[in-house]
Amino acid sequence: MTEEVVAPGSLIKNLLEDPDIKIQLPSDDINKVHFQYLSTPPAGISVDSSGMIRITEWVDRESICPNKELCRIQVDLAIQPVQYFTLVKVILTIEDINDNKPKFAEARVTHVVSEITRTGTSFVLPEISDPDSPRFSVQKISLQPITEQFELKTSLQPDGSQEVRLILRGALDRESVSQYRLQAIAVDGGDPEESGILEIIIIVADANDNHPVFDQDTYEVTIKENVPIGFVITRVHASDLDKGANGHIVYKFSSETATNLHSMFSINNDTGQIIVTGRVDHEEGAIWYLTVEARDQGEDPIPTETLVIIHVDDVNDNAPEIMIHTLGDSGDNEAVILENTVSGTFVARIVVNDRDSDDNGRYNCSLYEDHFVLDPFGSDFLITTRGILDREKKSKFSLIIKCHDYGKQALTRTTFLQVSIEDINDNCPHFSEESYFSQITENNYPKTVVIQMTATDPDYGDNGSVQYMIHGRESQWFNVDPITGVVRTRVSLDREVQSYHEIIIVARDKGIPSLSITTILTVNVLDTNDESPEFTQNVYIFHVYENELPGTEVGQVEAIDKDSKQYNQHTYHLEVDPFSAFHIDADSGRITIIDMLDREEEKIHVMSAVAVDTHEPHFSSSATVSVYVIDRNDNRPQFIYPSGHNNTVYIGNDLSPGSIIAKVEAEDKDEDHNGRIRYELIDDSDEERYFKLSSHTGVITLIRTLQHIDNGSFLLTLIASDDGDIRLSSSSKLYIIVDKSLSRSLITDNNDMISNVIIIIIVTCVFSVLIIGLILSICIICKRNHGNRKRRYKYDKKTLGTLTGKDDREYACKLFFRKEED
Known part of the structure; x- marks a missing residue:
């Protein structure tokens, strides 16, 4: 007897100390006997x-004896040698x-129930299970919270499972309570007890008035096990x-x-006919319990259930099954005994088994051999x-x-047992060499021959018949023909995974007991160029400041080739356009710039670094390189307003x-603090007395009355500076003309006009950007066609842009505009 939680390695019993066994063995020879399996014990x-x-190993009682009160395992043994032979049955x-905890088949279930549902109506809940034995399985199921409307009812089904139903005991009123949230709590018989919870949601709804009613609460029918499909x-x-x-x-x-x-039966949804759709076997199930639901097609239908019990009658359709258990490893239908053993x-x-019942399952056997x-x-x-x-x-x-059974039409089964009489095995096989060496080139075809092993045994018959096998983990890469000793590869070998293999080859004769010898076969795996250089990263991210001098290092990529030194050389190159500002060293993978970078033109440069094997075939791989250009404060703020042609404001007094x-308003092409603009008003005694400039918004406001000034003017000197570590700035001037004749309403109109002007400026800027983008695109095409690296643009009255190359030749890309006459 043992518990299922006994730790692996624990001793359960010493059979030699069992009194029933001990009495059959002489005390002075008890250490000479040994036990041998007749039937394989469970895992x-x-x-x-x-x-x-x-x-x-840990024994799981539930997997061996599910839902059984008593779990017993039988192991059949034989005591050897032959002079002490005894059969031992160990229970x-x-x-x-x-x-194990009780567990519902579902954690939550929802039922929509009409408020006019009759009391006594039941609803089947998900199945509850606990694989422990009945003593520790589910003992009780309760409903929480307790209500007047519902209660639980459990019933033991014919197949041993528990059916849990929710019974409606009180009338429902949707206007009073539209939803109930309940819990079914299943508790087992453990100490401490374990529990499982099912959440039940009842939604009270309107529905049709009547639900289906079966003609019978239970249907019971009997069929024979050999009925055809479609019956x-x-x-x-x-x-x-x-x-x-x-x-x-x-x-x-x-x-x-x-x-x-298991697809054995089906039901016609319209007629209610239950049809055979699979093989019905009495031995697989003598009784079937089918729960059939009927529901109407109205809104919120309430299903009604009935139980269909199908009895499957036995017919004599199984002949006795014969299993032969012999000692040794000769096979189920082969036995080997030594000559000169005692009678x-x-x-x-x-072992005979007939799956039929009654006389159909009773059997007897006979043997036709005089010896x-x-x-x-x-x-x-x-x-x-x-x-x-x-x-x-x-x-x-x-x-x-x-073997035959006792059915009216008896069925018979015949099997054969080959018994071999063998000599005593007293010689081991012998290899012709102490160890073996071979080599093979990687990427071979499976089943490639490596070497043929040869061992001899001077014994006679099976005692001298040698079989070969591979012992240990190398059998996953190699196999050996058990008869010829030819060693072959199972799979294609990869030198980069393992450069050599030491294989333990076993030569074993067929004697009882079997004798064997081992040797080591060393197989060297030769390299081929079959590995691509692989980058250490899929994506490399580097950062470099703008305006750095050519030759500045951005970063370094690295690829590794798993091939041997003979084949692991590779070079690097970048997949970029001919005018790229980047260069990679072909040997080291070091990336440098060959032209100064301007963050305001391009913030991120994305390219592919490629590593190419220098040997045939030229394997390659690539990685993405992203270079982020770090901003420097290299742009001054530029005034948008006031400007040279728009620098005067007229106001009344x-x-x-x-x-x-x-x-x-000013703009700065730099980013972050390098592009953040602050405004200043240059200290001027008159202007300071009348006007104030917001350093953040650029709004100029009046801080003193101008009523004492009939006509006059002010010149404001404005400074726009950024927040860079070394601040850059620019200045502009704004003229403010005071005219008494201008009324407040005109000033208001002027303010509106200013707003409109700002909108016009914004639209003009957007349109200008589009025109510049078009010009740049055309110039880039021209540049590519003539192979020039650098481009510079200047304004020309006759053309929108002129591209000047290094060779002092000019290529003009002209856009002509024609004014349409009204």
Whole structure:
């Protein structure tokens, strides 16, 4: 007996200390016996040759014996050598612990229920499961919070599962409560107890008045297991008193039923006919429980359920199945025994199973061979020797085992057991060399021959028949023909993954016990140029200040070629246009500038760096290089207003202090603080007394009355400076003319005019940018056509732009404008 939480490596029992076994063995020879499997134990449990039962890995009781109160495992063993031969049946009982929580099939379920739904109506909730044994499985399910309208009802289904239903016990009133939020809490029998929660949302809604009603609460039918596909088993029928869509009924299986059907049955949604759609086998399921739902097609339909019970009658359609368990590794239908063993020596255990029931499943077996005996052993049979066998007289026996059942039309199964009589194995195979060496070029085809291994064994028959195998992890790359010893590759080898392989080759004879010898085969993998240089990064990001001198280093890229030194050389180049300002060193990958950069022309330069293998074939790879140009304060603020042709403002003398006179504006092509502009008014005693300039907005306001000035003028000297570390500035002048004849309304109109002028200026600027962009595009085309690197533009009265090249030749790109006459 063991618990499922026993740690791997734990000793469960020493069979040699068991009194029932100990009494059958002589005390002075007890250390000479060993145990051997007749049936393979389940995963996690092992019995070694000395009879020690151990846990080899964590045992999960729920996967071995799901939902069973008692979990027992049977392991069949044989005690050897032959003079002590005894069959041992070991029964292990695995005790359950509460290591699983109850769990609903869904975490949340929503039902839309009509407020006129009759009390007593039930709603099936998602299935609750707990794979622990019944003692630790679900013990109770409660509803929280407790309400007068609803209660839970659980029922044990014929298949052992629990069905949980929500029962409506009180009338619903949508105007009072439109929604209920409940929880179904399932608690198991553990200490401490575990629980699972299902959130239930009930939405109260209007619906049709009647729901479908089945003719029967339960339908029960019996069919034979060999009915053909398409056979109509039965027909369920429900009626609905409503008319139209509210009375039109559609049938379907419940979700739990549909999940468990395995495509064996289907239902006609319109007629309610249940049809066979798969192979019906009594041995797979003698009884099927199908839950059928009927619902109308009205709004908020309320489904009604009925239970269909299908009994599957057995027919004698299964012949007895025969399984042969023998000692050793000779195979299920082969047995090997040594010559001269005593009469009654164990040969094989015959396990018979007939999946049919009653007489159809009862069986008997017989053996047709004079040198062997077939005796009952519980529900199984044992084959033992009759007399002493001599290999020199006969080395092999073919046993015919025939089993039949007791059905009216009996079915029979026959199988064969090959029994080989072998010599004693006393020689190991021998390799012709102590170790082997070979080599192969990488990227080979799978199944390429590497070498042929040869080992000999002077023994006779299987004792001298050598088989080859590869031991260890190298078997994933190589295999060896077990007969010829030819070693081949399984896959294409990659020197960059592993440059050599040390393969353990095992030569083993077929004797019992088998003897073997090992040798080491070293395979060197030769290199080819099959790797592309790979950049260490997919994207490189560098930063450089504008106006740096040619030759300044921007950064360095690096690519690595996994090939050997013979093939891992590569060069670098940039994929850029011929006029690029960047250069990369072909050997080092160092990127430098070959022309000064202007951030105001282009902030980011994106290019591809390419690494190309210098050997054939020329493999290559690329990476993206992004160079961000860092701003320097190399542009002065430029006044937009006032300008040389627009620098005068006319005002009347009746403006009140605080009135806005004008708004100056300047621009700076630099960014951040280098492009942030502050305005100043040069200290002048007269102007300072009357006007104030906002350093941030550029708004000029009147700070004193002008009523004492009939006519006059002011000259304001304006300074626009940036916030760079070394500030740059420019100046402009603004004339303010005071004219008494100008009224306040005219001034207002003047202010409106100023606003309109600003709008016109903005539109003009946008249009100018578009014209300049067009000119630049045309000039770039000209530049590419004539191979010039640098371009300079100047204004020409006859043309919009003139491109001057290095060779002092001029290329003019002219745009002609024609004035259309009215």
